[in-house]
Amino acid sequence: MADTAVHAAHDVGHGAHVTSTGLSNNKLAMWLFLGSECLLFGGLISTYMLYRGRVANGPHPNQIYDIPFTSVSSFVLLMSSLTMVLAVSAAQRRNDQQTNLWLTVTALLGATFVGGQVYEFTAFYREGLGFTTSLFSSSFYTLTGFHGVHVTVGVIMLLVTRSIIQKNRVTGDKAESVEIVGLYWHFVDVVWIIIFTLVYLIPA
């Protein structure tokens, strides 16, 4: 990730490079990537919305969703955004120990959410909702599965960030690296709020 590279020698060791906009390259790139991701989830969500009532002979969404359970795992994911903020704040105060602590907690909360999703998928499968059962099932698993993969990638990013901070191998600005991972993490959270509302809360 940290990949900004072209500079004259006098910049070396001073960390921040001057960019034309004042925004760092890495942060700008992450924002652009997230912009692109909006359209990715936009496409997947549209597909789901189109197909959510088309259940063929399989279970109907209202029959299988376990709203209390998913609410709890959504809450866990939302709380992880809070701990992410605490990690960024600690990083900006240059407190490595605290940063690492909150990064770990965030990763754990994220992993809990993914675990919940695995449990949920298993339960749905047992109730007869396979990936190929109906248009609804295919689009449900694809949408939430894509989100789950995004959370998993986020957890890996958090753990990698944590370990390179610990080993002191961060190539750029440390606080900014944490902040950029945070941007991704919050994005994945926000997408979940939309998915949770559209998929689970609004009846099909």
Added chain:
Amino acid sequence: MAIIERPSTELEVSITPSVVVPSTTLGNLRRPVQSTGWKSWLFTVDHKKIGIMYGVFAMIFFIIGGVEALLMRLQLAAPDGKALSADLYNQMFTMHGTTMVFLFAMPMAAAFANYFLPLQIGARDVAFPRMNALGLWFLVVGGLVLNAAWFLGGAADGGWFMYAPNSGPVFSPSNGVDFWTLGLQIAGLGSLIGSINLIVTVLNMRAPGMTMMKLPVFTWMILVVQFLLVFSLPVITVALVLLMFQRSFGATFFDVAQGADPLLWQHLFWIFGHPEVYVLILPAFGIISEVLPTFSRKPLFGYPFVVFSGAAIGFVGFGVWAHHMFAAGLGPVSVAVFSIATMAIAIPTGVKIFNWTLTMWGGKIWFTTAMKFAIGLVVLFTIGGLSGVTHSVAPSDTQQTDTYYIVAHFHYVLFGGMVFGLFSGFYYWWPKMFGKMLNERLGSWNFWLMFIGMNMTFGPMHILGLQGQPRRMYVWTEARAGEGFFNFGFWNLISSIGSFVLALSVLLFLINVVQTARKGKQAPLDPWDARTLEWITTSPPKEHNFDRIPTVHHLDEFFHRKYVEDEATHTMKAIATGEEIVRNEEANAESHIHLPSASYWPLVLAIGVGVLGLGVLYGVPIMVLGAAIVLLSSFGWVMEPSVAEDSDYDPPAGGTSKELASHG
């Protein structure tokens, strides 16, 4: 690769081997440091080498796609064509379209963008050099996967827009479509990475004084294109994923028996597909916006209008996709809205045509080959644009849908527009990229043959289409060819002859390239009396692009360093030649420049993703292998500083600050 730049090269040999100890990249593996030979290309992160590789790659696929087109024209040249079977014909038009759009046009635009965008904004490289290499290798791997299908059971055969459910397992039983979805996903990932990289580069790495409204128009158009890509590629990715899940894992997205909506694919595809059209044409617009002023000896007429109309085209381009679906039964309101939006797009496009025309108006026109191609674009694109407006009228479009009239239209805008623009770029920038002039006489032949060939090939298709010849028809019979002016046979034959004229013109270009490489005339530093920053350095540019980062005071900075306005007569007076300016920059070179260092990981990562993709078709073990390669290379990447550590650069003991210390 990574070098500390100090102006003289003489001492290089004596110091290199002993001083440079490349740092490790993963475990005990040392970073690649070669600056010559094939390794210096495979592992490079230099935007110029990457640009050239994009170009070579695109040119190879231009030839492949061209041969596919020739085979189709052979088949249709006479009644009851025997050159291709129906099945093979389906594969040909599918792969011709796919290859030309994804493996020729986009990479060739990326070639120019990669090479010239940093030069035009006065930067030493792009923002993310390794990602830049990764984008290239994704594209190469994607292209190989796409075309591997030819040898592994038949290529994709559903047409370049691959409408589902028609592209499902029932109607496309071969693996072709699977390779197609995989190849495009991988290539698309490469484009996405490349586009994010280029946007950050333009926004963040401009030379001092280079405000957005002083950016060369080519750079502006490329910037607009990258925004189009960032927001449209994810949508086709969704479509490709859905299709892949359906074909490989039994998902039901396009299974009409289950109640699937056949419009889903069409919408997803064209939400990407229409912006894609502008992705293809805007780089060509950018190129001729450089070429026309240079060879008219005038500044571009209405620079802000050209810039903002380009941005407007990009913006409105996202709201017109359904005009590809007028015959699909969307209902009158949708059709009316998209019809009007489509007409609206003609306005900014028309603005550009007027700007180019008025740029030439009253100029001292220099008819070089580059200029001829640029003028060719203005003429041919206008014709294609006008037939495009006829499509925006929905009732008329309903008649034209899926006829050769459509084929004629988009070849006028894409061949007459985009390809002519790219060829203009070849002739204009060749001396910059390779330090040698392409032969102008051969170039002139190239232009005229291409111009005639293009009109012979695609002009008759208007008539064929209005007469009702359907697109993708693999054979026609004498009995149904009709009579007189509207005789299928006559126009099909003309079109086929034209396609071979086109092929001849491309062949002439290739001969020109080979001749130039062998015994081409050394190019002067400023052969065209050019206007923009890329000419303020040597040809070809040094690895670090600029000896001194230029400070920009004007639009067309280079021109304003050569000429000042004479107050009394209001004419431009030469104060320095381009050559003198470049030499002056060399004399005032900055010392000690760090450049990004080469890396193995972009190439390895791209190969890993390719293997991972093939795993979808050939089983889990291959997938696991691919995933392992991806994981390993990602870690190598993250742990490797993009610029080799300072210790790598330490000047040799006793050395002065005047050598060029280069790794390996």
